[in-house]
Every structure is written in structure tokens, then in C-alpha cells.
Amino acid sequence: MIGKLKGTLDEISEDHCVVDVHGVGYVAFCPARTLAALPGVGEAVTLFIETYVREDMIRLYGFGSALEREWFRLLQNNVQGVGAKVALAVLSTLSASELANAVALRDVAMVARAPGVGKKVAERIVTELRDKAPAYTGAASGTMGLKQELGEGVAPAPVADAVSALTNLGYSRDVAANAIAAAMKAAGEGADSAKLIRLGLKELAR
Known part of the structure; x- marks a missing residue:
């Protein structure tokens, strides 16, 4: 089974790329995001591979991480x-x-x-x-904990209000949650929504 390819990028197509590894070209089907992030043809590239083996074919799927x-x-x-x-x-x-x-x-x-x-x-x-x-997620546990609470509707009212206020200002819910999570660390427990909003905006301004 192939788990990783490290070689030279030989070709980029709409839904796949070809990686040359010591003269052998491997076709890897990739998400559009992965293809868009690839270097130029002829440059070194590394892909993490998921190998599918069936009776009639072997197909490689490639990812940037x-x-x-x-x-x-x-x-x-x-x-x-x-x-x-x-x-x-x-x-x-x-x-x-x-x-x-x-x-x-x-x-x-x-x-x-x-x-x-x-x-x-x-x-x-x-x-x-x-x-x-x-x-x-790769995110801090505190931030993810807040996002889970928001998703479940059990986040404290000041926190939920602060996130809602930032989203009303045009920030995505994810960005707002990250900012308020950081604000909570700075403000400590018991902070009201006004303070969280102020600190959240300060965080976003960095």
C-alpha cells in the first residue's frame, strides 16, 4: 500500500496530478484545495496518499496533509x-x-x-x-469547547451574546467564536457580554 509520495510534480489536471518518483509517474486524485496549493510543474512535491485497491483497478487519492x-x-x-x-x-x-x-x-x-x-x-x-x-481540529481545547457549547445551545448567555454580536458585525461564526474564546481567557470567568465583545474586537484587530 502506498501511504506517501515524494517526488517531482509532472502534471496538474482538473481532478488529479501526476507525481514523478524516480521515473515512475503516479496519478493521484486530489481535492481541489490540494491541487490549488501544489507548486509548479517540475518542482518537488509531497502528497499523503490513500490507496484504494479493487479487482479492476488501483486508485490513489492525494492530500496535502x-x-x-x-x-x-x-x-x-x-x-x-x-x-x-x-x-x-x-x-x-x-x-x-x-x-x-x-x-x-x-x-x-x-x-x-x-x-x-x-x-x-x-x-x-x-x-x-x-x-x-x-x-x-488542531485548535486549542478551550476554543473547541466553546464551539461545542455554542452548537449545543448551552454556552453562557454573555458568551453566546458576544459571539452573536460579532457575527452581526459581519464576522463568520467560526471567527467570532475564536475571538470570544481568546477574550474569555483574558477576561476570566464571569465577564459580561460587553467586556467580551470589546476584548473580542481587540483580538480581531491584531
């Missing part, structure tokens, strides 16, 4: 109706951290932005992967 590859596996192994095509569509639309946040916040609309992913499939994704999201 091991984290993206883990989400690719999670989507297919844990969500009914999600195969490689849908998993690639999701990871083409959302980064690993955006997907983790969408799952933690039960943001069905964000997941449904992916081509070919309807509301029902998006709902299954956020439901089935919710318990697994924190392990793959």
Missing part, C-alpha cells in the same frame, strides 16, 4: 452514503479545520456548500462525525 487524509477516511468510514467522490467534494470546499468546526457547530449549511452534498447528507456528516471532530 495527513489531517486531510484522516478526514477523507472518516467521511467514508463513518457516514452512510459518502464515498470517495463526495468526500473529495467536501474537502475541496472546506479545509480540514473548517470541516472540523462545521461538525462541532452542527453547521449543516456550511457542509452542504460542497457540490453534490444535499442537506440530508450534510446532516448525517455533522451528526455521525461530531464525536470525532475535536480530535482533528
Whole structure:
């Protein structure tokens, strides 16, 4: 099984690339985000690979990080109706951290932005992967804890009000939650919404 390719980028196409490893060209199907982040043809490249072996074919899927590859596996192994095509569509639309946040916040609309992913499939994704999201966020535990509380509707009123205020100012819910999580660390427990908003805006201004 191939788990990683390190070689020279030989070709970039709409849905795949070719990596030359010591004269052998490996075709790797990749999310659009991965393809967009690749270096120029002829330059060195490293891809994390998921290998699918079937009776009639061997197909390689390539990712820019091991984290993206883990989400690719999670989507297919844990969500009914999600195969490689849908998993690639999701990871083409959302980064690993955006997907983790969408799952933690039960943001069905964000997941449904992916081509070919309807509301029902998006709902299954956020439901089935919710318990697994924190392990793959790469975010601070405090921030993720806040996002989970917001998603569950159990965050303290001042905190929820502060996040809502920032979103009303045009910030995404994810960005607002990150800013208020940082504000909570600075303000301490018991801070009112006005103080959290002020500190959150200060955080966003950095």
C-alpha cells in the first residue's frame, strides 16, 4: 500500500496530478484545495496518499496533509452514503479545520456548500462525525469547547451574546467564536457580554 509520495510534480489536471518518483509517474486524485496549493510543474512535491485497491483497478487519492487524509477516511468510514467522490467534494470546499468546526457547530449549511452534498447528507456528516471532530481540529481545547457549547445551545448567555454580536458585525461564526474564546481567557470567568465583545474586537484587530 502506498501511504506517501515524494517526488517531482509532472502534471496538474482538473481532478488529479501526476507525481514523478524516480521515473515512475503516479496519478493521484486530489481535492481541489490540494491541487490549488501544489507548486509548479517540475518542482518537488509531497502528497499523503490513500490507496484504494479493487479487482479492476488501483486508485490513489492525494492530500496535502495527513489531517486531510484522516478526514477523507472518516467521511467514508463513518457516514452512510459518502464515498470517495463526495468526500473529495467536501474537502475541496472546506479545509480540514473548517470541516472540523462545521461538525462541532452542527453547521449543516456550511457542509452542504460542497457540490453534490444535499442537506440530508450534510446532516448525517455533522451528526455521525461530531464525536470525532475535536480530535482533528488542531485548535486549542478551550476554543473547541466553546464551539461545542455554542452548537449545543448551552454556552453562557454573555458568551453566546458576544459571539452573536460579532457575527452581526459581519464576522463568520467560526471567527467570532475564536475571538470570544481568546477574550474569555483574558477576561476570566464571569465577564459580561460587553467586556467580551470589546476584548473580542481587540483580538480581531491584531
